[in-house]
Amino acid sequence: MNIEEIKSQLAQEIASYDFGRNPEELYEPIRYLMKLSGKRLRPLLTLLGYTLYKDDWQKALKPAIAVEVFHNFTLMHDDIMDKAPLRRGQPTVHEKWNGNIAILSGDVMLVKAYDLLLHAPAQYLPLIIKSFNQCAAEVCEGQQLDMNFELRSSVLEAEYLEMIRLKTAVLLGFALELGGILAGAEAASLALLRSFGQNIGIGFQLKDDYLDVYGDAAKFGKQVGGDIIANKKTYLLIEALERAEGVLKEELHHWISLEEFDKVEKVAAVKRIYTQLDIPALCQQKIHQYFAQGFTDLDNLPLDEGKKLFLRNFTAQIIHREK
């Protein structure tokens, strides 16, 4: 088994899948967004979850793609809601076409995700659809909470962690669980796979928050400090708002409330406050905690360590990315 071969067949399978043709306005945006690519992390997790138990991962390819299609559906609709002009450096669907087309193409994408899941063996279908439905509803709940938080003056740490669990982590959990279901794993193992994915997913999002401030601009590939400039309620800001007192509190609120400011100056000032409050260390500790919990889930899977090595190494590798 070779990860490059899995990646290559996955890319080929996605590129050759027939989402539909007519009307063109409905299906072209799907092909467009799917081609913008990304790392295909989620379907890879499904296939690696499958290979914990079985070697014929080719059989899991189409259901694995469902996870990627669903992920891209959420991107298409989220981009409308966030009024995002760009996605992976290219115009978003609602910008390139229009908002109505982005709504409707997204709707069809969600349907196509279910179509791909139908390639699973019939015996597993009830469980797969049930688990996918829960995941899909939770992702929507997470997105709604995220929008709600934007309008609130304060958000608790626990609320934030639950929001990112729903919005981004449950899909990684489902991706891994799906691999397990397709390979015939039993319920206790499926729960561990799901938990592994969710913990790693929360860790990823926290690391995203961290890297937005402390990442290497060149490697990270986007403006460092963008979240600070936009007052985005990340883990860092939420913790800082909870912990700051006295002068630091005043200073933090000052920078948040400013409508006009020098971007470089604001980023530097808020970073200084974060440092004084020990936020970077706190955040790294939290990231480590979730990643460690994820690997404990993996440890607890009743399988030979040799079987886990592939998934363990792959996860470790994407965890240590600096972009």
Add this chain to the structure above:
Amino acid sequence: MNIEEIKSQLAQEIASYDFGRNPEELYEPIRYLMKLSGKRLRPLLTLLGYTLYKDDWQKALKPAIAVEVFHNFTLMHDDIMDKAPLRRGQPTVHEKWNGNIAILSGDVMLVKAYDLLLHAPAQYLPLIIKSFNQCAAEVCEGQQLDMNFELRSSVLEAEYLEMIRLKTAVLLGFALELGGILAGAEAASLALLRSFGQNIGIGFQLKDDYLDVYGDAAKFGKQVGGDIIANKKTYLLIEALERAEGVLKEELHHWISLEEFDKVEKVAAVKRIYTQLDIPALCQQKIHQYFAQGFTDLDNLPLDEGKKLFLRNFTAQIIHREK
């Protein structure tokens, strides 16, 4: 078996179904739209399709509701795209809340439709999901074609009939087919049920077009001639544009191109043109043709006539509505 009892249990089942609670902004719009009600025609067709074969229709209630939830999902998203302020006399979801909430609540509704389908016996699930997916994608295709047609100067009759088949009729076809699947009907009968529903559905839409111009304002419950005022490309206008020649053609194009006009005068003028072109009779003939084809499908179902009476009478009754 009593249609009033079916209706009443259906209404009760819908009212008591738990779509979800948290966050409130996501789930409240679902309950709001589902409560605005309507005739529950589609799930009724599922249940009546089921009773062709079996008497214990209660077992089909939850999957039947999936069809109603899906229908309301399409309304929620279509209303955003059409910028519709009202739905059944009440503010649309995107007006009462906002566009983002209407997108996201709609997304969850689609997921909840699949959740309801999961109440079907596992043996039928692959076929149900496959058929539902096709129907759902086709409904989106129909909506996209409808939006495309608005931007075109002319639309052919065949294109229009295909658009309304996709946008509205395939869901009636699926509703009936679902009833048949749940009751264990075989493939040939399922095809007839689907065809019956689609033919009746196309007939309904054409009748809607007809009644918008020739209906009794009091019974129809909305402004007569609204489609004429808005230059909506209905069956009537499409036929008139295809048939008009010479002075009539000029006159029709004159009224269509006017930006400012007296509404009553325009409606009267276009109706006069329709009459001269024999459009009302042509439309009624087409309506009759589709309804007749639908009943032929029902005739061809290999079942005792007595078994069909209930569905036949119910359909005949809704066909002869004048609103």
